[in-house]
Amino acid sequence: MKKIISCVDGSALAPSVCQAGAWLSERLSLPLVLLHSIEKEHTGQVNLAGSIGLGANESLLQELADHDAKKSKLLKAHSKALLEELQQSLPELNSPVATLERFGDVNHTLSDIKESIRCYVMGRSGESHGNETHFVGSHIESALRLVDRSMLLTVGEFKKPQSFLLAYDGREQANLAIERLLETKLLADCDCHLVMVGNTSHATKDAFDKELSRLESEFASITPHFVDGGNIADSLLAKQQQLNVDLTVMGAFSHSKVRQFFVGSNTLKLIANSHTSLLVIK
Template identity: 35%
Template sequence: MTHVMACIDGSHSATGVCDYAAWASQRLGAALCFLHVLDQVQYPQPSDLSGNIGLGSREHLLEELAALDEKRSKLALEQGHHLLEAAKARAIADGVANPQLRQRHGDLVESLAELQQDIRLLVIGRQGETSDNLSQLVGSHLENVIRTLQRPILVSCGEFKAPQSYMFAYDGSATARKGIELIAASPLLKGLPCHLLMVGADTSDAWEQLKSAERVLQDSASAVHLAIRAGEVEPTLHAYQAEHAIDLLAMGAYGHSRIRQFLVGSTTSQLLRSSTGPLLILR
């Protein structure tokens, strides 16, 4: 069975992740699973420290170091357990039946890659536990997760607000067309109005591409609005989103236009940093 899987940690993003995951679980009719990963760098597993102590060191130092590591690991496990139980209680209050809980020790990206056969949609926060401040608004693992995971990813960028509309950044590529087909076939955004926006030259060919995408969405979206805007990708997307009070931005992770360069290049973090609403990244 595939799940909506939500990554939970001790950051301020956790409540938003929990609420968006509960919303997505109910929209998709899919089971919800909360995942907490103990970072192997922050909380290394117990190891043999004898080779790390210099000559002349006393045996009790080894014992004290080992005891400290064991205590840190136990406390981290306990904290993770409490986080997962709190997320479960919150999801149940939101109407989700019997959310599942998983805890792993290791690297987040590697853990998700191993679990992705069980994932229908991943929900993750923009900020992680180790980047929970204004100077590090994008979690250090997030871009690696987006590049690695072959599953749709919903990124929570703030407090939860149930989406009432969405925008798809469309570039006419095969990947973008596949993204439109995925949205049309999924109940996640079904019944919501959609804005299809192209950033580029206003040409007859561009309009034909938009109209082709519109036909795919006709049975899914309550209304489809088409638009072409010139300008730089990031500010143009956000300006249109603000102008029309759009709740959610959806786009493909790969394509063959400036949007592709934008998503897989160094400016990925700029989009995530400046977004005020959730982003749905389609693979």
């Protein structure tokens, strides 16, 4: 069975990552797993390769190895305590919330277990940012590139969506995002704002009108919006505020401005300044 994975650490956003994961779990009727990855740079491992040949004292080398093992044990105990605390903070769900501890980079862990993932959740900022939740964690952009699964990104306290902005450009990945929403009915009881930025060709407008007609009966309400020209990130940020939506949804890696957006500097601009959680559908 596929699972929802909430990637947590000791950051201020960890509770919202868990809450967002719980919401996905309930909406999609899938089990939730809280994942804590202990990054390699935090384990303090000492590389002793070649040291013996340099005349190093064997007892000192053994002491260093024992210290490394003890530190790893303490980090694992801390991870377990963190996961248990977050697990207990969640309301009772349809299925028990599982926990998973892994040493190593979180994105590598997600890639290793991707066959079991339906969607994963991350917070915009990491543990090192303290309460400064507008900073973008270094793992976010690499996750979008490397992990071939949909991502829900929280940027503050998570609010169950009542309305959402759906970015549309007429391309394959935008259509895929719509198909996924219709298939899962994840946002079926929400107000949808279908937003097209910049692309004003007749073919794209025809595609937009076709999707608009198809979606009219699928959500609580649907409202079309055309935004002519301008920077895609700035335009979407402005629409977020104007419409006061709870969530922004888009497909990733299409051959258009959205592709440029997700592999360029605009990625960080939207993520760093977003007023809503972001759902990137793959």
